[in-house]
Amino acid sequence: xxxxxxxxxxxxxxxxxxxxxxxxxxxxxxxxxxxxxxxxxxxxxxxxxxxxxxxxxxxxxxxxxxxxxxxxxxxxxxxxxxxxxxxxxxxxxxxxxxxxxxxxxxxxxxxxxxxxxxxxxxxxxxxxxxxxxxxxxxxxxxxxxxxxxxxxxxxxxx
Numbered sequence: 001x002x003x004x005x006x007x008x009x010x011x012x013x014x015x016x017x018x019x020x021x022x023x024x025x026x027x028x029x030x031x032x033x034x035x036x037x038x039x040x041x042x043x044x045x046x047x048x049x050x051x052x053x054x055x056x057x058x059x060x061x062x063x064x065x066x067x068x069x070x071x072x073x074x075x076x077x078x079x080x081x082x083x084x085x086x087x088x089x090x091x092x093x094x095x096x097x098x099x100x101x102x103x104x105x106x107x108x109x110x111x112x113x114x115x116x117x118x119x120x121x122x123x124x125x126x127x128x129x130x131x132x133x134x135x136x137x138x139x140x141x142x143x144x145x146x147x148x149x150x151x152x153x154x155x156x157x158x
Contacts, residue, residue, distance in 0.1 A: 003043070004031075005087060009076075012092040013053045014041035014130075016072060016137040017064060019099040019115070023134050025124055026061055027112040032079060032088050037124040039094065039133065040110070054095050060108040066097035072136045075129045092129075096137025 003010060016039050017024040026040045040061045044053040051069055058064055072094045079088040104113045116124055121131065138144060 003088065005085065006089060009089045009091045011044040011050070011053075012041060012077070012090040013044055013050060013057055014039040014075075014092050014094040014133065015054050015058045015066070015069070016094065016096045016133050017058070017062070017066060017099050017104075018096060018134070018137050018141055018143055020143060022115045022117045023121075023137075024062060024064070024099070024104055025114050025116045025126070026106070026110040027114075029109040029111040035111075037114075037116075037126060039130055040113075041092070041094075042108070043090075044093075050093050051095075054093075057108075058097075061106070061110045062104040062113050063107055064100070064102050064104055066100055069095040069097050070137070070140045072096040072140060073129075073133050075133070077127075077129075094133045094137075096133070096140050098141055 001007065024040065025037045028034055028036050028038060040058050042057040042061070044050060054069055058066065075092040075094060077088070077090040077092060078086060081087045106113045
């Protein structure tokens with residue numbers, strides 16, 4: 001199934017890897033949103049559970065392995081073309097996890113990884129839903145980030 005103009009939504013997976021004071025971000029190397037910063041993640045594959053997909057995508061894109069994954073949010077990302085047709089449609093299942101101490105590296109379709117301080121997130125122009133997922137993840141994991149900006153409101157598939 002093509003990701004562009006799909007006949008039905010694609011299940012995407014995202015992981016907010018958190019540590020005191022920050023979150024791991026990835027720069028996208030493929031459309032949609034090539035060059036944009038987001039949480040690590042990608043598409044679930046047939047026969048894969050969402051947890052397995054989250055672990056696979058995280059390891060492929062960042063080289064990281066984490067412990068327990070906590071369901072943080074479910075987000076819809078729908079992007080239309082100029083004619084109003086649905087060009088991309090992702091239903092993204094986002095998890096949160098605590099960083100285990102390994103060094104992150106860019107892999108797969110990711111061109112860069114960076115640990116972003118909570119008080120520096122505005123620099124990354126994240127989608128507003130990414131900010132929401134990070135806040136929820138911090139609450140779930142007992143981390144308290146400072147106030148974060150709202151971010152851009154256009155869709156940002158994982």
